[in-house]
Amino acid sequence: MDWDKLRIFHAVAAAGSLTHAGDVLHLSQSAVSRQIRALEESLGATLFHRHARGLILTEQGELLFDATAAMAKRLDTAAARIRDSEEEVFGELRVTTTVGFGTLWLAPRLTKFYEQYPDLNIDLMLEERVLDLPMREADVAIRMKEPSQADLIRKRLMSVHMRLYASPGYVERVGVPEKVEDLGNYRLISQNVTATQAGAGAQLIQNLWAYDIPSRLMVNNYFGVLQAVLNDLGIGVLPKYLVDEFPQLIRVLPEVESTEIPVFLAYPEELRQSRRIAAFRDFVQDEIMAHRRKLRDTGLYD
Structure with a gap:
C-alpha cells in the first residue's frame, strides 16, 4: 500500500475536508482528491461519503483511519525517542493533569524547570478527563488515582486527603x-x-x-x-x-x-528511555520533597 496516499488519506479524514487537508499538506485540492480516488480504486472501496458540509468516513474508511491513527501515534513515539539525545533535553513534552493540581501546584513551579531545560517545550493539558497515554494523547500524566490503563510505567508521588x-x-x-x-x-x-x-x-x-x-x-x-x-x-x-x-x-x-488519595505519575512503557520524561519526573519528585521540607520548617506539615 502506498505510504504517501495513506498519509494524505489520514490528513483528509482528520480534517474532514479536502481543502483543509490540502492546506496542511501544502497540496492543491485537486491533487489531494486524485490521491484519495487512487487509494479507493486500489482498495476497491469507497472511503468517504461526500456531502455539502464536508466528508464523512464510510465503515471501510473508519477501519483504515483507525489503522493510520495507530501508525501516526507510533511514528510520533519513534520521532520523540529519536529526538531525545544522550546529552540534552529538548523537543515537546505533553503533560496532562487535573485543573486544580496543574494550575495551582505545577504551573507556578515550571519557571524553575524551564531554567534547567530552556529548549524543552511543554504542552500542559489541564482537564479532569483521563487521557489515553498508550494512544499518545499525552506523554506523561499526574493523576489522583492509580492509572488503570495497560502498558504504563507508574510512580507514586505522594498521598493527599x-x-x-x-x-x-x-x-x-x-x-x-x-x-x-x-x-x-x-x-x-x-x-x-x-x-x-x-x-x-x-x-x-x-x-x-x-x-x-x-x-x-x-x-x-x-x-x-x-x-x-x-x-x-x-x-x-x-x-x-x-x-x-x-x-x-x-x-x-x-x-x-x-x-488517603494516592497521586501517581505515569507514562507509556515505550517512553521508558525518554530523557524528556526522566527530566520531568525527577523535577516533580524533587519539588514534592522541597515542598514537604518547607511545610515541616513552617510547622504546617501533617
Missing part, C-alpha cells in the same frame, strides 16, 4: 460548625459526586450531603471550589495540597477528612 476549609471572612460572618451535624446551617462547596474525581473525595462529599445541607455550590473542578472558598461563599471540600498554597484558610471540623 480531602478536608473542609473556609476563609477568615466567612468564619467571621457566620462562625464555624462545632460538629458535623451543624453543617446544615452553612453553605457547602464541593464537586458533584458524579463528577470525574478521586473516589475518596466523592465518598466524603456523599457522606456530608447526608447531613441535609440545604445550601450547596457545586463546581466541576477543585480550582473553582477554591476560588469560591477564597471569596467567602462557604465551607469547601478541598485537597490539602491546594490549601498549602493559601495558609490563610481555616480548617473546619478537623476530625473530618477523606481516606
